[in-house]
Amino acid sequence: MKFKYDLHVHSVLSGCASRENTIQNILNMAKLCKIDILAITDHNAGFNAVAAQKAAAEKDILLIPGVEVSTSEDIHVLSYFRTFDALKKFCDYLYEHMPKMKFNTNLYFTQEILDGEDNEISCVGTFLGIASEIDLYSLQEVVESFGGVTVPAHVDKETNSMLATLGCVPDDIDYKVVEVSKNCPPEIKSEMQKRFKVISNSDAHTLESIVLNENYIDLKDKSIDAFFELFGK
Numbered sequence: 001m002k003f004k005y006d007l008h009v010h011s012v013l014s015g016c017a018s019r020e021n022t023i024q025n026i027l028n029m030a031k032l033c034k035i036d037i038l039a040i041t042d043h044n045a046g047f048n049a050v051a052a053q054k055a056a057a058e059k060d061i062l063l064i065p066g067v068e069v070s071t072s073e074d075i076h077v078l079s080y081f082r083t084f085d086a087l088k089k090f091c092d093y094l095y096e097h098m099p100k101m102k103f104n105t106n107l108y109f110t111q112e113i114l115d116g117e118d119n120e121i122s123c124v125g126t127f128l129g130i131a132s133e134i135d136l137y138s139l140q141e142v143v144e145s146f147g148g149v150t151v152p153a154h155v156d157k158e159t160n161s162m163l164a165t166l167g168c169v170p171d172d173i174d175y176k177v178v179e180v181s182k183n184c185p186p187e188i189k190s191e192m193q194k195r196f197k198v199i200s201n202s203d204a205h206t207l208e209s210i211v212l213n214e215n216y217i218d219l220k221d222k223s224i225d226a227f228f229e230l231f232g233k
Contacts, residue, residue, distance in 0.1 A: 001218070001219060001220065001221060001222075002216045002217070002218055003036035003037050003216065003217055003218075003219055003222055004033070004034055004035050004036050004037070004214075004215065004216055005035065005036065005037040005038070005199075005201075005215055005216070005217050006030065006035050006037075006038055006039070006201050006202050006204070006210060006213045006215065007037070007038070007039040007041070007064060007066065007078065007080070007151075007179075007199065007201050008039065008041050008068065008078060008153065008179065008201035008202060008203045008204070009021075009026055009030075009038065009039065009040050009041060009201075009202060009203075009204045009210065010040075010041065010042055010043070010068075010203075010204060010205050011023060011026060011040050011042055011048040011049075011052075011114070012048070012109070012110075012111075012112040012114065013042040013043075013045055013047055013048045013111050013112060013113060013114075013124070013128070014042045014043045014111070014128070014129065014205070015043075015103070015108030015109050015110070015111050015127070015128065015129055016043075016108060016109075016129060016205055017042075017109070017205045017206075018205060018206045018207065019109060020206065020207050021204070021205070021206065021207060022114060022118045023040070023048055023051060023052045023055060023114050023115075023116060023118055024055065024116075024117065024118045025118075025207055026038075026040065026052075026204075026207070026210070027052065027055055027056055027059055027061060028059075029207050029210045029211065030059075030061055030210060031059045031061065033210060033211055033213070035061065035210070035213070036061065036062060036222055037061070037062045037064065037217070037222065037227065038056065038061050038062070038063055038064070039063065039064040039065075039066035039078075039080065040052055040063070040066065041066040041067055041068040041078055042067065042068065042128070043068055043070065043128045043129045044067065044068070044069060044070055044091075044094055044095075044098060044128045044129070044130075044132060045067065045091055045094075045095070045111075045124065045128050046065070046066070046067045046084075046087045046088060046090075046091040047091075047113040047114075047121075047124075048113065048114055049063070049065060049066060049067065049084070049087060050065075050084045050087060050088055051113075051114055051115050051116050052116060053065075053084050053116075054116050055116040055117075062222050062223070062224070062227070064080050064224070064227060065080065065081040065082070065083060065084045065086065065087035066078060066079065066080045066081070066087070067079050067087065067090070067091060067094070068153060069094065069132060069134070069139060069143075070129070070130060070131045070132055070160070071131065071132060071134060071135055071136045071139055072131055072132060072133055072134060072135045072136075073131070073135065073136055073165055073166075074130075074131040074160060074165065075136060075152070075160060075161065075162055075165050075166070076152075076153035076154065076160040076161065077136070077139060077150050077151065077152055077153055078150070078151040078152075078153050078179060079139075079143045079148050079149070079150050079151075080148055080149050080151070080227075081143075081146060081147060081148040082147050082148070082224055082228060083147075086146045086147050086148060087146075087148075089146060090142070090143065090146040090148065093142065093146075094132060094134070097132050097133040097134050098126070098128070098130075098132050098133070099126075099130060099131075099132075099133070100126045101126055101127040101130060102125070102126065102127070103124070103125055103126060103127045104127070108127075108129070110123045111123055111124040111127075111128055136170075136173070137173065140173055140174075149176070149177075149228070149231040149233060150175065151175070151177045151178060151179055151199070152169055152175060152178045152179065153179050153203075154179055154180065154181040154203060155169060155178050155179065155180055155188075155192065156180050156181055156184040156185065156188045156189075157181055163188070169192070169195070169196070175196060176196065176197060176230065176231045176232055177196055177197045177198070177199060177230055177231060178192055178196045178197075178198055178199075179198075179199050179200065179201060180192060180198055180199075180200050181200065181203065182200055182201075182202070182203075182212075182213075184200070197230060199215065199217070200215050201213065201215065217230075
């Protein structure tokens, strides 16, 4: 069965995202765009993804527990989990391994933690959009210890990507899936498809980006188990 998906969306918890990207606005836009499977993947934190699970279920959207991690090399890696409890525990671990840099509101929006009804609970005062202390290889081990999987994000981009930083996707990390940007050059996408399953997402920092996302995935059903079969899990 084919399902429309978007597995890389930022909420107001990411200081670089539009203030319109609240939980309810994201979910309503996803529903309007007939997205079946969604992941809210903020930078180095999962508060709003956890808060969105009930509202997503009410809209019949399969919400994948996820977060976009910045490794110590400043490479972005999407990390997905089977449960929101696992995501929360991983993000607690991740926060312990983040530099505690004071957040500069002159450069970024506030990093807002919401409840499922878009009420502001609090703001994260330390900057989340920077490299963590966890290197690429350690991240794979830690995510797997929480039952999760990792997907190199926008591997073709000129910043915060594996190709830009390392010049390749390493052979000695067992990635099953990689993400390319929507503007990925065909030759790079073709090369990636020789080694990996390739997905493309909106990487939405605005609601308009969700509208422009048109990607479909073939799964046996709309379930977390079927999603994890992509990774041989």
